[in-house]
Amino acid sequence: MKHHQVVIIGGGPAGAACAGRLVGAGADLLLLDKSSFPRKKTCAGWITPQVLSDLNLDPSEYPYSLSKYQALRIFLKGIPILWPGDQYAIRRIEFDDWLLKRSGAAVKQHHVRRITRENGRYILDDAFSADYLVGAGGTHCPVYHALFREEHPRTGSRIAALEAEFSYEWKDGKPRLWFFDRGLAGYAWYLPKVDGYLNIGLGGDVRVLKKSGRTIQEHWGFLLEKLRGKGLISGPIPDPDGYVYHLRGPGAAYRIDNAFLVGDAAGLASLDMGEGIGPALESGQLAAEAILHQHPYTLESVSQFSLLPGWLGWLVAGKAGASPRIPTVYSRKHRDT
Numbered sequence: 475m476k477h478h479q480v481v482i483i484g485g486g487p488a489g490a491a492c493a494g495r496l497v498g499a500g501a502d503l504l505l506l507d508k509s510s511f512p513r514k515k516t517c518a519g520w521i522t523p524q525v526l527s528d529l530n531l532d533p534s535e536y537p538y539s540l541s542k543y544q545a546l547r548i549f550l551k552g553i554p555i556l557w558p559g560d561q562y563a564i565r566r567i568e569f570d571d572w573l574l575k576r577s578g579a580a581v582k583q584h585h586v587r588r589i590t591r592e593n594g595r596y597i598l599d600d601a602f603s604a605d606y607l608v609g610a611g612g613t614h615c616p617v618y619h620a621l622f623r624e625e626h627p628r629t630g631s632r633i634a635a636l637e638a639e640f641s642y643e644w645k646d647g648k649p650r651l652w653f654f655d656r657g658l659a660g661y662a663w664y665l666p667k668v669d670g671y672l673n674i675g676l677g678g679d680v681r682v683l684k685k686s687g688r689t690i691q692e693h694w695g696f697l698l699e700k701l702r703g704k705g706l707i708s709g710p711i712p713d714p715d716g717y718v719y720h721l722r723g724p725g726a727a728y729r730i731d732n733a734f735l736v737g738d739a740a741g742l743a744s745l746d747m748g749e750g751i752g753p754a755l756e757s758g759q760l761a762a763e764a765i766l767h768q769h770p771y772t773l774e775s776v777s778q779f780s781l782l783p784g785w786l787g788w789l790v791a792g793k794a795g796a797s798p799r800i801p802t803v804y805s806r807k808h809r810d811t
């Protein structure tokens with residue numbers, strides 16, 4: 475059995491960010507991922523300027539597709555809001571591979587199925603052992619299932635999401651988000667990307683969805699209808715991929731002994747937008763700091779909101795119905811496009 479100081483399970487943004495910090499400090503680590511990279515990840519790929527700053531990345535230095543938007547067009551139950559400020563999008567198939575390579579970590583393709591602890595060491599499938607274990611395996615992370623779930627289940631809302639990214643010669647390059655359409659406790663998006671890709675999708679609170687009696691697939695049908703009606707798409711559209719993940723919840727446990735949860739494994743997506751890439755990177759880096767310097771692992775510095783003020787986050791989570799203050803309503807002729 476091969477022993478390492480640290481084993482990270484999962485090579486997405488959380489695992490790669492954690493690995494990058496640890497490798498930079500000379501730690502002996504191995505990163506295991508069940509997939510071979512580059513791998514597909516169900517995700518719109520929207521990233522905030524904060525993500526670029528967390529990565530210490532000048533946009534001009536990113537070697538793959540990076541779309542830049544000067545504003546987001548948000549529709550809140552049909553009310554248009556122009557949300558100004560630079561936003562970005564990457565393609566996850568490129569971004570995650572780039573990030574993992576940049577981390578410098580030794581990576582092995584291995585699907586971790588069994589985790590035990592013996593004499594202070596974590597044993598994985600009787601093949602690897604480690605003093606520290608980082609669970610970066612997303613919603614179905616084996617570290618969460620083996621060590622946390624029973625006593626410390628995730629507490630945040632579960633979001634069901636569908637997404638498709640495909641090569642498409644879009645005519646309209648303005649990103650749009652539609653919140654709460656037809657009772658969806660969440661939002662749908664149209665995200666045109668550079669180099670001829672389009673990402674469309676939607677996500678909403680699972681409990682509210684169940685109560686509404688509508689399935690996420692029905693909402694997908696509504697989205698396609700809307701996009702076709704507005705002339706934003708035409709022709710055949712590939713079937714979407716689905717995934718369920720968790721928004722940040724109160725009082726969750728992220729560390730037990732020397733086992734850490736980061737990113738989606740911890741359930742950290744933001745309350746307003748379900749953005750998980752930023753919290754994945756930040757939590758990965760914080761876990762590395764905790765391992766290297768024996769710091770407490772707290773996620774207080776990881777913001778619960780990524781774009782919108784708190785009231786909208788609670789609306790998205792289907793928990794409140796505060797009357798919104800709208801920052802910039804743009805002219806009526808742009809309504810609901």
Ligand SMILES: Cc1cc2nc3c(=O)[nH]c(=O)nc-3n(C[C@H](O)[C@H](O)[C@H](O)COP(=O)(O)OP(=O)(O)OC[C@H]3O[C@@H](n4cnc5c(N)ncnc54)[C@H](O)[C@@H]3O)c2cc1C
Pocket residue numbers: 483484485486487488489506507508509513515516517518519520521584585586587610611612613614615616635636637675676677716717718719736737738739743748749750751752754
């Ligand atoms: C439809 C959709 C759209 C989204 N859009 C956005 C967006 O636009 N912007 C944003 O910021 N966030 C978005 N998110 C959320 C974002 O995708 C996640 O929060 C983010 O990917 C979390 O990163 P992570 O590193 O924690 O996990 P992941 O990126 O899921 O990586 C986990 C890795 O663990 C590996 N793994 C899992 N189990 C095992 C195992 N047993 N053994 C070995 N390896 C394993 C997997 O192969 C995977 O590579 C979206 C999510 C969905 C579902």
